[in-house]
Amino acid sequence: MRVGFFCRYVPFELILACGGEPLQMQLRGPELRGDASYFPVPFCATAKFFVDWLQSTGRDSLDVVVFAGSCDAARRLYEVSQRLFADKIPLFLLEVPHHVDKMTLARFAENLRLLAFNLGNLSGITPLAVAERLLEITLSSLKWRSRWSELFFKGSVYGDTLRKLNFLDLPFADAPPGVRTGIPILLSGGHIFIQEVTTLLEESGFLVFEDSPYAMRKVLSEDLRKLDVAAERDPFLALSELYLRSLLPCPRVNDLRRLDMLKKVITSLGILGIVYFYPKFCDFSLYELPFLKKELSLPLLAIDYDTSQEEAPRWRIRIEAFYESLSGHAWKRPAS
Numbered sequence: 001m002r003v004g005f006f007c008r009y010v011p012f013e014l015i016l017a018c019g020g021e022p023l024q025m026q027l028r029g030p031e032l033r034g035d036a037s038y039f040p041v042p043f044c045a046t047a048k049f050f051v052d053w054l055q056s057t058g059r060d061s062l063d064v065v066v067f068a069g070s071c072d073a074a075r076r077l078y079e080v081s082q083r084l085f086a087d088k089i090p091l092f093l094l095e096v097p098h099h100v101d102k103m104t105l106a107r108f109a110e111n112l113r114l115l116a117f118n119l120g121n122l123s124g125i126t127p128l129a130v131a132e133r134l135l136e137i138t139l140s141s142l143k144w145r146s147r148w149s150e151l152f153f154k155g156s157v158y159g160d161t162l163r164k165l166n167f168l169d170l171p172f173a174d175a176p177p178g179v180r181t182g183i184p185i186l187l188s189g190g191h192i193f194i195q196e197v198t199t200l201l202e203e204s205g206f207l208v209f210e211d212s213p214y215a216m217r218k219v220l221s222e223d224l225r226k227l228d229v230a231a232e233r234d235p236f237l238a239l240s241e242l243y244l245r246s247l248l249p250c251p252r253v254n255d256l257r258r259l260d261m262l263k264k265v266i267t268s269l270g271i272l273g274i275v276y277f278y279p280k281f282c283d284f285s286l287y288e289l290p291f292l293k294k295e296l297s298l299p300l301l302a303i304d305y306d307t308s309q310e311e312a313p314r315w316r317i318r319i320e321a322f323y324e325s326l327s328g329h330a331w332k333r334p335a336s
Contacts, residue, residue: 001123002061006050007068008213008250009096011239012167013141014116015066017134019123023062025053026195026214038080044073045279045306046190051080059089064122066115069095070252071284092118098252100244109240116236135235138242141167145247148219153268158184158207160198162215182207183326186262186271188292189251189278189285190305197277197303200316204323209269211262213250220248220261252284259295266296273299273326275319280306299326 003020005012012022039048054065065085067078078093085091095111097104120130144167151157187198188211201208210216222245249258265271274296278285293300301322305311 003064004062005066013137018119042281047077064090109236112236145219185273189276221246251288276302280304
């Protein structure tokens, strides 16, 4: 059972426990133009690209799709997809809270339990078996995330290394040897075309540390030893705490926790600048952008994108100018 998802708040541990193969979708192909016919013009490009991808290849390459109800655009995307594809592929919505407290942690745990029930029904795995498997898988994922977080803060993980990581590639491997040089920057913001922008940045002479759902947000965590995952605990509540409290939040959670973790990244790795890459009309990105400009006190290049034109040439010009403004700096490997 191939289970596609996009948002990092959809736990791959739960999909594995339900007998599924988690496939985090990366919608980055330049051939995708985005289907705007089901959305208003000033609307999230992510939603338009996603519908375009589902219409072209996605519905035939997946058995199930899980949407995260993390913002209004994501819910609208789910509603449109239901009308277009519900008779062709099972679609589920996982509601994700916007802030973290005892009540929202419990609510998200129940949402995870409901999703597990639905996925378990499709694969023929009982709820009790799912819960038992989930506890074991979550314990393993904590070790996996702790290992790669440690390597990241030592400066051993950069470029697309985190993007290529797969939890199923066990035993844990060390980071590749060697040190690349360049101006160290934090690439943050949205989702689409992150890979193309990473390539442009690296070609221009930057050393990229990518804050995306496929890289830093996938593994970067606070001290996971504080997370209580014991045999007698509810595994869904433990998973809720991992995803809402411990992992690096995305821009939709614009709170001090995210800011503190980004400051730790900047200090530990000697980051000299920020490239903020975001979809036009994304409220969360637009709220976070001035916040980061003020609080992080680093040179920041903001690049927006939509679905109306081929934008790579525009990105390249601005990226090369940003490099020139930071030239003369080079990365030194952080002390172990």
